[in-house]
Amino acid sequence: GVIDIGTNSCRLFIAEIDKKDNQIDIITPLFKDLDVSRLGKNLNQTGILSEESIEKTFSIIKKFKEKSDSMGVTDLIAFATSATREATNGNIFVKNIKNRFDIETLVISGEIEAKLSFNGNSAIYDEKIATIDVGGGSTEVTIGSYENIEFIKSFPIGVVKLTEMFFPEENYSEETLKSSRSYLKGFFTELDKFKDSNFKIIGVAGTVTSNVSVFKKLPKFIENEINKFSLSKLILEENLNLFLSKNLEERKKIIGLEPNRADVIIAGNLILLTLLEVLGKDFIIVSTNDNLEGGMVLTI
Structure with a gap:
């Protein structure tokens, strides 16, 4: 376990x-x-x-x-x-x-955290991939193949941190949204060199899986409906607009969104959309294999 x-x-x-x-x-x-x-x-x-x-x-x-x-x-x-x-x-x-x-x-360090999620997926995809793990306090990005990791970093920004920094009072104004996007883009500048490179983005953890559940209107987590789903930039933008159109209590009632994630899901979508923009990609392949599988194999 x-x-x-x-x-x-x-x-x-x-x-x-x-x-x-x-x-x-x-x-x-x-x-x-x-x-x-x-x-x-x-x-x-x-x-x-x-x-x-x-x-x-x-x-x-x-x-x-x-x-x-x-x-x-x-x-x-x-x-x-x-x-x-x-x-x-x-x-x-x-x-x-x-x-x-x-x-x-x-x-564990941020780098090991990133490696665990990467190892949970690199054995599945026999090609160059980028794994993105958006957490509460950090976001891990790893780029490479099973044999060769080219880039690995834990960026100290996640859904809880971004929410507390920019939206502590549910103040999702045009100004705060613009400020948060600008902040994130500056945060991820190290990834600019990988823009439009030939690799697939694999997304793990609650932000990506929640977006699939909301898009498919799944009343509960159904792994085979979520795993390997291609989550497009368009779906992420549409879901973001849906989340922004509702107050916190209304977001808690959205089918497919766990009520406990309702206050941080907007920050999660902003992080994902910024990463897609920085890396020049239009979609994320959602994976239910993440650092749990990596931790099982590496640390027991």
């Missing part, structure tokens, strides 16, 4: 694996679950993980541990990402996970 302790959500993946000669292969994926923790809420302002967010995350980890035990999991580890590595009390948080639940938690 692998638990991903992110900035915005906490996820569990359970699978049967085969270990041979230090090589780990996923034989049978068995179970996935996700719950929104908001671990990184207000981290930008305070520099610490709040007591409320920590307790919410602990309650999710407790649920995941009980599920793992009930399914006979023999190895259960966790990895924590941007919120935990940036918070001044991140080390204490990790020690308390060990004390409370006897789960070893690795605080």
Whole structure:
């Protein structure tokens, strides 16, 4: 079992694996679950993980541990990402996970986080790809092939951070939207050299999957309806306009959008659209393989 302790959500993946000669292969994926923790809420302002967010995350980890035990999991580890590595009390948080639940938690760097998502997909696509993982506190971009990674970086901006920086009061005015797009474009200037290069963009995590669910009006997550879907720039723009046309409470009622993502989905679409513009691409192939699969193979 692998638990991903992110900035915005906490996820569990359970699978049967085969270990041979230090090589780990996923034989049978068995179970996935996700719950929104908001671990990184207000981290930008305070520099610490709040007591409320920590307790919410602990309650999710407790649920995941009980599920793992009930399914006979023999190895259960966790990895924590941007919120935990940036918070001044991140080390204490990790020690308390060990004390409370006897789960070893690795605080991974942004580069390793990016590599986990890339490895979850590069074995599937026998060609040059760019994986994009838009998280709560950071956005990981990795470009290359299974044999050769050409670029890998964790950009310290994600849906929670962007929302808190530009839209703390749901103030989605033309001016704030323009300012946020300009800020993001400057943030991703390192990627300019890859514009119009020959590769596919593979998108992972909640922002891309939510956009597919909204477009298809899926009342619940259906993996085979989402995996490998070509999410176009046009769909992202149409969904963005839909989100902007509604207030927060109305967005929570959109079919296909988890209510817990309603306050950060606009920031997610802005990040995705900016990356497509910078890289000169018109669509993203959505993948349900991400750092959970990568973490299962690399870190157990």
